[in-house]
Amino acid sequence: MTTKDYRHVHSAIPGLIGDLEKGKISRREFLRTVTLLGLSAGAAYGLAGRITGEALLPAAHAAEGAPKKGGVLRVAMPVQEITDPAIFDWPEKSNITRHLVEYLTITGPDNITRPYLAEKWQASDDLKTWTFYLRKGVKWSNGDEFNADDVVFNFKRWLDPKTGSSNQGLFSAMLEEIDTGRKDKDGKAVLEKRMIANAIEKVDDHTVRLNLRTPVLSIPENLYNYPCAIVHRDFETMGANLAKNPIGTGPYALVEHKVGERAVLRRRKDPYWGGEVYLDEIHYLDLGQDSMAAIAALASGQVDVLHRLELETLDAAQAIPDVVVSKADTALTGVIRMKVTEKPFDDIRVRKAVVLCADNAEILQKAYRGMGTVGENHHVAPIHPEYAKLPPLKRNIEEAKRLLQEAGKEKLKLEIAVGNAYGRWEQDSVVVLKEQLAAAGIELKLNVMPAAQYWEIWNKVPFGITVWVHRPLGVMALALGYKSGVPWNETGYSNPQFDQALAKAESILDVEERRKQMAVVEKILQDDAVMVQPFFQSVLSAHTAKVKGYQTHPTLYHQFNQVWISA
């Protein structure tokens, strides 16, 4: 196949091939973008291999021997309620159901998105029309055939405001805001979001088409976001409760589910459309919130996998014989953010002074033992494909002092709210910052509180540290957290210039061009000094050596279809 022949998949692919040949984009960016545009992962890896001379496919398990069938995998992880995948708010919930209900696409630990329940897809040149061809011959566990009606049903359900699904944000290009004609108590018109006409179309029994208002590149990636599991078209009429009525297309059946205790999945007897899976059973065991309990369970052989390994227990885990600790780089970060609408942070000089005092590399070193990448106060991580490198930040105490003096705040006293929602490192980060701020005469007081209490005030408190989980694209995090007026904009930041620049970046397909635009976006956010964002952390998990084929996913998603237990 020549370069031009790839034009039938998507018109932008030949250009991307040229970029890869010239070294303008990395192999990883190439793979990621062409697979998103509909080229199969196999063909993409083959193409990249021919151009760069690197190995065809990631030989992740080559050294692990031939897979063996049978056995029970026991995983330590919180077992939460799993009533309705569309409104899941913790990825842990989806880890149980991912073996039961499946997704249209799947993003692997290598950050490449591949077909799953959708066999392939095609995007129009303007990235506004996406056609998904669904796999044929997939059966639900109740015997029904999986088809386009299932997909249409799920999309309609996600986008219905009554469902309350966070997928509304992901697929906002399929929504419009309408005036309900009602007025609220202040006399303002009540607006409601609803799906635009024809946003999802059933082309035939195994083809669906999405029609978007604006171009979106990340549609296939979004479809593997954890609340996008495809449930049966009769989910609502069957009681809308997956735990009670666990019908799915996946290889496992849910045989037991006790919140706070355990969940048991057993391999279905009928053949699975996706080929061979190895484990007989998967047991999720809830060991509570004490990270030491998980380590003790691993040491005494009560569990085989720790879903998430806390930094405090890393040394203990490494000291256990036959335990493998694995690490994945992510865009998970703790944002020490300032609310720009509240005193004293409404004065940009104060915010700039705080930012100028911070030494992000030191915070990473001291609070997270250097396991991650240094942040640049704009919430886009080097692992994001569109990341643009800006000139390095420099600590400048003299300038900070000058700004404070100019603002008349030489003896500034600040208080920061800390919830430690993701671990002790949040507090440790702030403690290091406290020392750094002291150099410019800023006194920082810590207000440490339980995580649940922090989540009540996270978007109200003037100064706080909030954790943002990994998102595969930088633009996703920025659109969620920093666009004017969006629900999760915790800093109250509102800059039309930033909004426009971000919207432009979201619609550029050419990687090189998009990166140029991202440099603009990142710079605006950095200059407006809304946060000290010290680092992006690596996530850790641990398993015993007999567990094979296990890879840590950056979002800690589980899908154990190719995991097995060696004797």
Add this chain to the structure above:
Amino acid sequence: MLSFILKRLGFMAVTMLAVSLLLFLLLEINVESVATKVLGPYSSEEQRTLWLEQHGYFQPLYVRYFSWLGHFLSGDFGDSVRFKVPVAEMLWPRLANTAILAAAVFAVLIPLSLALGVLAGMREGSKLDRSISVFSIVTTSIPEFASAVFLSAVFVFWLAWLPGTSGMTAGFSFKELILPALVLILYDLGYVARMTRASMAEVMQTHYIRTAILKGLPYRQVILRHALRNALIAPFTVIMLQINWLLSGVIVVEFFFAYKGFGALLLEASLNQDIYLIEACAMVAVFVAVATQTLADIGYMFLNPRIRFH
């Protein structure tokens, strides 16, 4: 006698009512906060108002209290926010698990601590007495979280004899019960033994014991027939109070060993602001406290007929 028991029970009911009112006021007086707890911090104001209306939160406070109390008395504690199941479905099995743990603890604790206390108190100042006292002080002064770490390090990580957590996920396992029970026994043993010792030593000083010894009764008989009954009155109260202590003391142990009991549930409910679960757990804990106190008072009277409460 009957009137005394009735009085105690009446007092118990009044205490429970007062506590329930306090609890209700503390947790439910701010309706906005109740709605936020139930629907989560991301809920919209409209959703919260609708929910409050549907659940009768706009009625006067006293109406709400009595309807809340009525539901409580009929065993309807509402649904857990975090677990999305009725609170009763979580609460009773967890309470049963803690009762199993407590039973295992008491089965060892009571005979052992009484025996040690009596042995020490029999001959005050002897080598045996001093050894037991030192042992008691040491075990009592090591907090549960420290002994849990220490015992785990030895029996789980070093010797690999015992399982590290006690989730009982594959059904009841005696082996999994050992470590949590051991931690609780160690902590409490010294305390009960020392109370028994003090009480025993005091009895041994009394005139009637001295008389019994002087009139030539065998020592064994003096201890078993005369001293023990009086010496055990004080430890009886202490032991009754331990039931109460266990309910809160187990939180640390259950958390550490991932034991699925009442303490772990209470902690999880508090950390997640699971309002209805907190209410139910708190009421159960208060009930246990008041009930054991009442039982202790009544039992005390049986043990020592000289004591009368008016």
